[in-house]
Amino acid sequence: MPTFKTTFRVSWVDTDAAQIVHFSNYFRYFERAEEEFYRSLGFNFESLSRESSIILPRVEAHCNYRNPLKFNDIVEIELSIKEIREKAVKYLFKVYNKTEEKLAAEGHLVVVAVDKNSMKATKIPEEIVKRLMPYMET
Amino acid sequence: MPTFKTTFRVSWVDTDAAQIVHFSNYFRYFERAEEEFYRSLGFNFESLSRESSIILPRVEAHCNYRNPLKFNDIVEIELSIKEIREKAVKYLFKVYNKTEEKLAAEGHLVVVAVDKNSMKATKIPEEIVKRLMPYMET
Amino acid sequence: MPTFKTTFRVSWVDTDAAQIVHFSNYFRYFERAEEEFYRSLGFNFESLSRESSIILPRVEAHCNYRNPLKFNDIVEIELSIKEIREKAVKYLFKVYNKTEEKLAAEGHLVVVAVDKNSMKATKIPEEIVKRLMPYMET
Amino acid sequence: MPTFKTTFRVSWVDTDAAQIVHFSNYFRYFERAEEEFYRSLGFNFESLSRESSIILPRVEAHCNYRNPLKFNDIVEIELSIKEIREKAVKYLFKVYNKTEEKLAAEGHLVVVAVDKNSMKATKIPEEIVKRLMPYMET
Numbered sequence: 001m002p003t004f005k006t007t008f009r010v011s012w013v014d015t016d017a018a019q020i021v022h023f024s025n026y027f028r029y030f031e032r033a034e035e036e037f038y039r040s041l042g043f044n045f046e047s048l049s050r051e052s053s054i055i056l057p058r059v060e061a062h063c064n065y066r067n068p069l070k071f072n073d074i075v076e077i078e079l080s081i082k083e084i085r086e087k088a089v090k091y092l093f094k095v096y097n098k099t100e101e102k103l104a105a106e107g108h109l110v111v112v113a114v115d116k117n118s119m120k121a122t123k124i125p126e127e128i129v130k131r132l133m134p135y136m137e138t
Numbered sequence: 139m140p141t142f143k144t145t146f147r148v149s150w151v152d153t154d155a156a157q158i159v160h161f162s163n164y165f166r167y168f169e170r171a172e173e174e175f176y177r178s179l180g181f182n183f184e185s186l187s188r189e190s191s192i193i194l195p196r197v198e199a200h201c202n203y204r205n206p207l208k209f210n211d212i213v214e215i216e217l218s219i220k221e222i223r224e225k226a227v228k229y230l231f232k233v234y235n236k237t238e239e240k241l242a243a244e245g246h247l248v249v250v251a252v253d254k255n256s257m258k259a260t261k262i263p264e265e266i267v268k269r270l271m272p273y274m275e276t
Numbered sequence: 277m278p279t280f281k282t283t284f285r286v287s288w289v290d291t292d293a294a295q296i297v298h299f300s301n302y303f304r305y306f307e308r309a310e311e312e313f314y315r316s317l318g319f320n321f322e323s324l325s326r327e328s329s330i331i332l333p334r335v336e337a338h339c340n341y342r343n344p345l346k347f348n349d350i351v352e353i354e355l356s357i358k359e360i361r362e363k364a365v366k367y368l369f370k371v372y373n374k375t376e377e378k379l380a381a382e383g384h385l386v387v388v389a390v391d392k393n394s395m396k397a398t399k400i401p402e403e404i405v406k407r408l409m410p411y412m413e414t
Numbered sequence: 415m416p417t418f419k420t421t422f423r424v425s426w427v428d429t430d431a432a433q434i435v436h437f438s439n440y441f442r443y444f445e446r447a448e449e450e451f452y453r454s455l456g457f458n459f460e461s462l463s464r465e466s467s468i469i470l471p472r473v474e475a476h477c478n479y480r481n482p483l484k485f486n487d488i489v490e491i492e493l494s495i496k497e498i499r500e501k502a503v504k505y506l507f508k509v510y511n512k513t514e515e516k517l518a519a520e521g522h523l524v525v526v527a528v529d530k531n532s533m534k535a536t537k538i539p540e541e542i543v544k545r546l547m548p549y550m551e552t
Contacts, residue, residue: 012449012459013298013442017184017291017347023196024169024289027162028427035426044486045426046155058161062200071293072458150311150321151304151438153431155485160427166289173288182348183288209431210320293459299472300445303438321431334437338476 002134004037004079007098010069020068026105027061030093033077034109041131049116052125056111059088063107067097074098081135087121088112089132140272142175142217145236148207158206164243165199168231171215172247179269187254190263194249197226201245205235212236219273225259226250227270278410280313280355283374286345296344302381303337306369309353310385317407325392328401332387335364339383343373350374357411363397364388365408416548418451418493421512424483434482440519441475444507447491448523455545463530466539470525473502477521481511488512495549501535502526503546 016022038044048054069075076096083090088110095105115122124132154160176182186192207213214234221228226248233243253260262270292298314320324330345351352372359366364386371381391398400408430436452458462468483489490510497504502524509519529536538546 009449009453011442011446012292013300013445015293016288017293017295018193018195019293019295020195022289023199024162024165027165027199028425031162031427032425035423039423039486046485055156057156057158057203057206059203060201061161061165061203062198064198065196068195071460072453147311147315149304149308150430151307151436154426155429155431155433157431157433162427166287169289170287173285177285177348184347209322210315294469294471296471299475300438300441303441303475307438331432333432333434333479333482335479336477337437337441337479338474340474341472344471 004033004040004135005076006033006036006079007074007076008032010071010073010075012071015071020070023063023065026063026065026095026107029075029077029095030061030063030091030107030109033079033093034091037079037135043128043131048128052128053116054113054122054125055116057114058109059112060110061107062109063105065105067100067102067104069095069097069104073100075104079135080137081132082108082137084124084129084132084136086123089124092137142171142178142273143214144171144174144217145212145214146170148209148211148213150209153209158208161201161203164201164203164233164245167213167215167233168199168201168229168245168247171217171231172229175217175273181266181269186266190266191254192251192260192263193254195252196247197250198248199245200247201243203243205238205240205242207233207235207242211238213242217273218275219270220246220275222262222267222270222274224261227262230275280309280316280411281352282309282312282355283350283352284308286347286349286351288347290345291347296346299339299341302339302341302371302383305351305353305371306337306339306367306383306385309355309369310367313355313411319404319407324404328404329392330389330398330401331392333390334385335388336386337383339381341381343376343378343380345371345373345380349376351380355411356413357408358384358413360400360405360408360412362399365400368413418447418454418549419490420447420450420493421488421490422446424485424487424489426485429485434484437477437479440477440479440509440521443489443491443509444475444477444505444521444523447493447507448505451493451549457542457545462542466542467530468527468536468539469530471528472523473526474524475521476523477519479519481514481516481518483509483511483518487514489518493549494551495546496522496551498538498543498546498550500537503538506551
């Protein structure tokens with residue numbers, strides 16, 4: 001199964017007084033991976049909205065925390081696709097702490113394609129589906 | 139079933155370019171309700187750490203998004219307890235948009251009591267359990 | 277000189293690994309006070325944009341840090357107006373740590389009225405100026 | 415004058431309902447550049463604290479906003495040093511929008527070396543000063 005990977009360092013601002021990454025920031029990390037994934041496929045939230053009138057609101061977000069991340073740790077996020085439905089996609093994320101060689105967290109996001117004019121759920125454009133398909137878990 | 143409620147306005151900084159509250163901020167809202175809940179019971183993250191050597195890392199976070207929140211909307215968060223185990227608590231959160239009289243989101247957090255010296259899971263102090271019990275869903 | 281005051285607690289998420297409020301969050305506190313100030317005067321960013329086509333981008337932000345804020349500290353922000361020009365307002369902020377009875381920080385924001393259609397600087401509506409005037413430093 | 419540069423994309427979460435980067439996030443961008451600058455010199459906030467017992471709290475932060483940044487814009491931050499005193503350093507930051515070839519903002523941070531045990535201002539270790547010197551504006 002092909003996955004998309006992105007790597008970065010934990011920033012100081014991501015930490016809290018327990019000296020670990022605040023749990024809410026993992027969802028920002030998920031989105032960061034999603035953004036770079038789309039960019040690697042040749043589109044982004046803004047071009048999707050402008051060219052196809054589609055926005056991708058989240059309908060579900062989930063995270064299981066395994067081992068804390070600390071300031072300056074190298075983070076690798078692995079994104080794969082669990083499911084592509086007509087109007088929704090479920091992304092899986094694994095967050096690795098490469099500094100300590102540990103799984104830090106794993107979770108998922110479910111995003112729905114919404115027509116930004118009618119604000120109703122709509123089909124994901126075929127062109128986009130075609131680009132996502134190779135990352136489907138099998 | 140008694141629940142704990144807290145109310146505030148959506149801040150400008152909580153919104154994103156889709157002109158709605160960013161999905162990661164709902165987890166910050168959950169924690170905000172949790173903080174005020176503890177405060178109402180007479181303790182907080184810091185006093186718990188100082189007096190009982192206990193920290194409360196999250197092991198699971200989940201949110202289902204129903205209707206977007208916008209800048210200046212009045213938010214009411216309802217916190218209840220789904221489960222109290224020896225070393226863990228599962229909190230449920232309902233996020234209401236009081237401006238539009240809609241359910242905005244619902245989710246949960248599972249927190250584990252960890253001894254900050256051994257960094258191992260530990261029993262939730264009985265005194266704390268006693269204060270939490272009235273908020274258990276029945 | 278009349279000032280506008282608002283009070284809240286430091287949230288856990290506002291802290292960083294130095295166990296104090298991250299320096300960038302003081303600017304969020306400034307804006308939070310500004311939002312509540314406007315609300316007390318009967319308008320907000322959104323109503324201003326909708327009714328007068330005006331947005332208020334910041335052109336300058338400044339903060340001097342005096343004493344750190346910690347989790348759960350009671351914060352009081354005092355907002356006053358240093359200057360009202362035709363198209364700009366300069367707000368002063370004093371951030372007090374009420375738990376320790378210390379000045380935590382002081383700073384300012386300069387905001388400019390911009391017509392959201394032309395995206396050019398524009399006069400602050402007279403009605404708004406009238407409501408701001410009583411908070412001018414003398 | 416040698417400067418340190420770092421480049422990244424504007425993330426969705428950095429934007430607000432005006433569809434531009436929230437003004438407080440420029441300070442996070444400044445710190446991000448500072449972190450990568452230190453990393454390029456072979457140390458970081460955490461190693462400095464562990465090896466030299468020194469922390470670097472900010473005593474002053476300032477930003478002038480010139481042109482808004484939008485989602486997905488390529489940001490380049492240029493860091494230079496305006497002044498090195500015995501116990502403090504003043505960093506200058508220029509934030510360029512490389513997508514639109516415009517200066518987005520410029521500002522500064524003043525950081526003070528503090529002994530984390532005594533919590534008093536202390537000399538910046540000579541070894542650190544030596545590494546910072548080449549980035550001094552002349």
